[in-house]
Amino acid sequence: MISINTEIARKFISEEDFNESLEKCTDSLVQLREKTGLGAEWLGWRDLLQLPNDALLEEINALAGKIRKDADVFIICGIGGSYLGAKAVIDALSPHFGKKGPEILFAGHHMGGKYLEELLNYIKTPKSDGTPKSVYVNVISKSGSTLETALSFRMIREVLDNLYGEGATNRIVCTTSKEGGVLNGLIDEKGYKKFIIPNNVGGRFSVLTPVGLIPIAVAGIDIKTLFYGAVSAFNKYEKDASDILEYAAVRRTLHEKGITVDVFSCFEPELQSFGGWIQQLMGESEGKEGKGIFPAVASFSTDLHSLGQFIQQGTRCLMETFLIVEKQISLIKVNSLEGDHDNLNYLSGKSFHDINTKARIGTTEAHKDGDVPIINLSLSSLNAEVIGELIYFFELLTGVFVYSLDINPFDQPGVEDYKKAMYRLLGKD
Ligand code: PA5
Numbered sequence: 001m002i003s004i005n006t007e008i009a010r011k012f013i014s015e016e017d018f019n020e021s022l023e024k025c026t027d028s029l030v031q032l033r034e035k036t037g038l039g040a041e042w043l044g045w046r047d048l049l050q051l052p053n054d055a056l057l058e059e060i061n062a063l064a065g066k067i068r069k070d071a072d073v074f075i076i077c078g079i080g081g082s083y084l085g086a087k088a089v090i091d092a093l094s095p096h097f098g099k100k101g102p103e104i105l106f107a108g109h110h111m112g113g114k115y116l117e118e119l120l121n122y123i124k125t126p127k128s129d130g131t132p133k134s135v136y137v138n139v140i141s142k143s144g145s146t147l148e149t150a151l152s153f154r155m156i157r158e159v160l161d162n163l164y165g166e167g168a169t170n171r172i173v174c175t176t177s178k179e180g181g182v183l184n185g186l187i188d189e190k191g192y193k194k195f196i197i198p199n200n201v202g203g204r205f206s207v208l209t210p211v212g213l214i215p216i217a218v219a220g221i222d223i224k225t226l227f228y229g230a231v232s233a234f235n236k237y238e239k240d241a242s243d244i245l246e247y248a249a250v251r252r253t254l255h256e257k258g259i260t261v262d263v264f265s266c267f268e269p270e271l272q273s274f275g276g277w278i279q280q281l282m283g284e285s286e287g288k289e290g291k292g293i294f295p296a297v298a299s300f301s302t303d304l305h306s307l308g309q310f311i312q313q314g315t316r317c318l319m320e321t322f323l324i325v326e327k328q329i330s331l332i333k334v335n336s337l338e339g340d341h342d343n344l345n346y347l348s349g350k351s352f353h354d355i356n357t358k359a360r361i362g363t364t365e366a367h368k369d370g371d372v373p374i375i376n377l378s379l380s381s382l383n384a385e386v387i388g389e390l391i392y393f394f395e396l397l398t399g400v401f402v403y404s405l406d407i408n409p410f411d412q413p414g415v416e417d418y419k420k421a422m423y424r425l426l427g428k429d
Pocket of ligand 1: 079080081082140141142143144145146149202203204205284412
């Protein structure tokens, strides 16, 4: 379950301004539901929760089971919306150490040559018993032509062809649009296994399609529970979207008052990558026409020792959204030591959960005193169901908030500019 508390942020805005934003956000929600707003042809991320495709979930689970059994290494090759959702869920729900199943590596998410070179050498290097590593790759690209992904995939494919000959074909899974794009040509030619990204779902809204579900299932996470967590959030907010409207209206009012940065601060490091997904979802959706709140991510208490000073006393342009996990997710406690040479016995018997909670409450007090409007977003626990709910929560919030600014949440015209300049410099026709 997810709940929000906007009490602190509301102190920074007037009732009148809030009500005006609420009205605007309520209209935005109607536009989303009735598909009458800008970019309405991109609302497939809502449709897929209305009509769950259980057969697809089963098919993905079967494939993931086979890969988990057979692979030493599984490479997720994609960028932006084609990998951030998978990474967010995998990092939120997997153990930090001693993971079971294949080692999961990322590629195609930047142009760094050193990283790719090391990755290729790593997969080429046999295991300690002298046998070759068993490597699978899932290349994910809706357009099928994104340079970072396409280039890395070309290099990885060459290694797999050399390692496994014709057997390489069965180790390559492609997730792309139904038709068109260079990747589809390659699929037709080589016979790679293909999964489809629906045309009406944009990259940053695609984590609950094969884009995110295949890597997440290979990581050993229960995708059915994740998906149905999102379905239950969909049903909940179709009946009563007051939490979404409250959050969007507070955010819109703060935006009108000149707030330009929203720091998504988590207190559990497992959620840091989820912040990365939120950052892309909101940043690419709202940062247009000179509008939007820049989404930043902080992991506390780590970043209290880096960004904390700025948040407390720097330029007052910030709001914060705290991502809180209510349920204790670890049992570790502080022990008592004879002699108390490090003066920490005053914490004896306390759990790290308690200590972290006190750090959060203390941070809330301090940042509130530093004039930072804060929204608390609480997750009842950290599991697949709640993460599924959280995904839909942020997708819907983004749609409503961005419509309330009178802009199209579903395009990204600005991203093309760097591509055009880069391709010109690279000499592409
Ligand atoms: O949200 C988006 O649409 C983008 O971030 C894309 O996901 C990203 O640019 C990757 O595109 P593609 O999947 O076409 O390779």
